[in-house]
Amino acid sequence: MTRPALQTVPTTVPPQPAAPAETATHAVDPDRWPDVARVPRGPLRAAVAERLLRRVARRRGLRVEMPDGSLLVPAPADAPVLRLHRPEAFLHRVGATGLIGFGESYQAGDWDAPDLVGLLTVLATAPETIVPTGAQWLRRLYVQRPPAEELGTADNARRNIHHHYDLSNDLFALFLDRTMTYSSALFPEDPDGTVTAAWDGLPEAQHRKIDRLLDLAAVGPGSRVLEIGTGWGELALRAAARGATVVSLTLSEEQLHLARRRIADAGLADRAEVRLCDYRAVEGEYDAVVSVEMIEAVGRPFWPVYFRTIDRVLAPGGRVAIQAITMPHDRMIASSNTYTWILKYIFPGGLIPSVRAIDQTTARHTALRVTGAHGFGPHYAETLRLWRERFTERAAPVGALGFDQVFRRTWELYLAYSEAGFRTGYLDVQQLLLTREEDAR
Structure with a gap:
């Protein structure tokens, strides 16, 4: 089943210039970076990741910019920016492995941030509140144990x-x-x-x-x-x-x-x-x-x-x-x-x-x-x-x-x-x- 396209809102600020091609689409060596090269597929988990991203964007005041310059949710112009180049890949990675997928998505070039530290500082503040209390069971979907x-x-x-x-x-x-x-x-x-x-x-x-x-x-x-x-x-x-x-x-x-x-x-x-x-x-x-x-x-x-x-x-x-x-x-x-x-x-x-x-x-x-x-x-x-x-x-x-x-x-x-x-x-x-x-x- 194909998921519908992400519902976005138009931005009231002119879109930012696209990231350089190398940043957004650089090649990934599958032998050296197998989990970065591979995008996992899981529509249900991706849908959960999308809902979580919308919640985090609203609660933390993030400006999530789509490839066409539209916004995932309304946000002020001066909010920390998470710029998605490949939203579907981003959501499938995060849905599959949580914060590991978030990092691998950056490695792959699925997203960028003009102020990376500023964005991560917002996300690192009270990280235990990112996932709602009633939804902590979702951690079981993606949390892995360290390998022996x-x-x-x-x-x-x-x-x-x-x-x-x-x-x-x-x-x-x-x-x-x-x-x-x-x-x-x-x-x-x-x-x-x-x-x-x-x-x-x-x-x-x-x-x-x-x-x-x-x-x-x-x-x-x-x-x-x-x-x-x-x-x-x-x-x-x-x-x-x-x-x-x-x-x-x-x-x-x-x-x-x-x-x-x-x-x-x-x-x-x-x-x-x-x-x-x-x-x-x-x-x-x-x-x-x-x-x-x-x-x-x-x-x-x-x-x-x-x-x-x-x-x-x-x-x-x-x-x-x-x-x-x-x-x-x-x-x-x-x-x-x-x-x-x-x-x-x-x-x-x-x-x-x-x-x-x-x-x-x-x-x-x-x-x-x-x-x-x-x-x-x-x-x-x-x-x-x-x-x-x-x-x-x-x-x-x-x-x-x-x-x-x-x-x-x-x-x-x-x-x-x-x-x-x-x-x-x-x-x-x-x-x-x-x-x-x-x-x-």
Whole structure:
């Protein structure tokens, strides 16, 4: 049965120029992007998705523009815009797999937004209210469970890390600053608390973040430091420059090679060692354990072993400083067994924790306790803005590295989606201090 055409309303504002042909109709490699190339068919689910889209547009004040310039529902001219190029494909994707389909529809070029972050910020505000309370059963139609092969076991973890961090050091160098730091910076703040962020200040802001974490862990001359999650080596370099001896662990071969080279070039190879090693296999005793935005990749079933490992190698009187992306506890619980677009295409196997979950895990499984916390979510929003703008500006060099249009749209959506999460407060980033109970007596 053929569905009738979408009922729309004429716009009172002149239609916007059509998106470039590449944006709206770019080719999708079915071998590389099978679920983006394939449009699922399900008329009933598509009809449900259409009703939901109309409701969201009205309730959230969205301007949903059709290919002919008409509007799905009446909306003011200054409302955030979701511009549909292929409405039927969009509705069938969303009807089949919900937010995964929403993301795949963007990857395929079914829709665009002149202000992607602005649109996603509206959608990320109170996301639990998008589907009406009485219709939550609809989640069963599209919610998937994370696949077993992405669970963060020792065997799977390297493959999960490889999926993201071994794409290409050259790719990351195109949009990161010269410190090659891929985590939230800590910018200066104006007297009213406004974050002051600019590209030329990003390296200093990254060093400010790293130095604050090292201070939290009391890293100084002679400190024995374990870093879980090397990145490209900037924290190890800063710690070694303080006179510490550093062992840094990574599962990314690309990061391993570049971090080792950067450390050697700085003349600090006698103080900082990078190992290709799973955190569970680490041995030794350390005065300080530091980890920046690595716990998100561990996975909830493995949080106990992660913290038990830290507790096992921490010397008496030692300190642990962790930087972690966090979310509210109730949202973490609600999403903890849900396969999301981010897990499918960006960070397989992970889960963003809540501070409460970290408190509970350490209390049940270790002698460690969270004794200090500093949140700075707005700083991450600005960090992501700078990365996103840089990534978008460098689309041609990204393509020259062999990354196709679907990949570039995937990462544009990932960076914009993450930025929106921090702007709404749905996500936060925390620097946490953990110490042992007996050390506080």
